[in-house]
């Protein structure tokens with residue numbers, strides 16, 4: 001679109017705090033030329049022909065929403081597997097009824113076993129929620145379903161993989177295996193569980209060819225991109241790029257994202273373990289080289305470290321008094337004692353570090369690491385980001401600020417999971433205080449909100465994240481969880497727009513409606529400021545605009 005176009009709206013919330021409200025925005029060649037009123041932009045309109053677009057005249061325009069942490073390719077691929085989760089779910093092969101009990105999960109796996117004709121075809125299942133479906137699977141239980149057909153099951157995300165005996169054999173794992181995260185029964189026998197990345201990589205090898213069947217990755221990115229667009233998202237970051245294969249995954253993303261019909265911009269954040277394995281000492285230089293061919297729609301950004309496990313799968317690391325049942329949780333691929341050394345090349349080269357830390361023990365270790373990095377090589381505006389920041393303490397927010405770090409927080413758990421984990425895993429105190437946004441705000445830390453879609457049993461909906469941030473209402477729709485950790489409506493929308501752009505180092509290009517920025521908008525049926533705070537999650541998303549192109553949200 002090279003002709004000047006003026007979009008008129010009932011209201012425009014610019015998220016440029018110096019000029020917060022407008023009702024017209026002029027766009028040309030994908031960028032914003034002027035924002036204000038039809039009158040204020042006359043000096044532009046007098047000089048060249050223009051079109052007035054009134055299609056949003058009754059609606060409210062926000063900057064395009066940004067979800068800075070998703071996993072479209074991986075979760076879209078899992079959606080094609082046998083679903084055993086508790087929530088109703090629409091998969092590529094149709095609607096899946098949620099399975100409410102352990103018995104229903106086992107019955108489903110037996111049914112798939114009985115229906116398969118090829119005896120060597122493995123069963124690949126995903127979606128188990130150990131907190132509400134009776135705990136993790138284990139080997140003997142899966143062997144009762146079949147001792148001949150390999151079975152491979154994961155929780156929502158592959159933080160925990162459980163295999164039966166034939167699958168253990170395929171993975172080349174036997175009683176002599178000694179790998180971190182390959183778990184055992186109390187009597188010392190392998191229990192079939194593989195926890196966190198070092199172990200899960202081992203368990204995934206024999207099934208990679210099924211997960212990477214031609215077309216699956218492309219179909220996954222396209223399908224989840226469409227779900228995200230309908231939630232109002234115009235930019236996201238793939239936070240586990242290169243899980244299976246760098247070149248192949250990049251080719252798939254190029255095919256989908258660079259297609260003009262795809263409604264999102266996407267940043268690819270490579271996972272550290274693979275980069276280091278493939279490029280050794282040149283790891284940081286390699287990432288900087290990759291960034292040189294970034295386009296406005298698709299590009300590489302930063303590096304991702306996974307420092308502990310998952311919140312819903314209950315593999316994160318907690319400080320004293322730990323888990324209700326005494327378990328310890330798991331660290332990620334990089335041993336914690338090696339963390340400073342592993343992060344240092346990226347830190348020194350200026351590659352932004354995104355460090356996954358779900359539990360308070362992991363947040364503490366990650367802050368210790370950041371402090372060491374600052375001592376070795378002091379930096380400003382490094383944007384070191386703690387990803388998830390689910391269980392933390394107020395002093396950690398203060399320390400994060402002092403060290404110049406940022407947080408990208410999954411706060412959906414406050415609503416969807418905190419009451420479940422009061423009795424399963426974390427206990428009442430840590431569960432109630434999940435996602436301490438109030439503490440981050442009080443300390444002046446810049447933070448974003450993200451969904452981690454779709455690896456964590458929560459939806460993707462930035463408006464829902466804002467609703468949770470200002471209400472902190474639990475699943476019972478009555479209890480307000482840690483009310484002092486709520487934030488106000490003047491702050492929450494920043495976490496899905498301009499502050500999310502800051503976390504991705506794109507706030508000079510996106511995140512607010514300002515002259516010169518990319519013309520990315522989210523068009524809402526109503527303004528969160530005009531409805532009661534309890535109704536923010538019900539506001540309809542009418543359309544998105546990407547570089548001036550309109551994408552309607554109704555299918």
Ligand SMILES: [Zn+2]
Pocket residue numbers: 069070071239452455
């Ligand atoms: Zn993630």
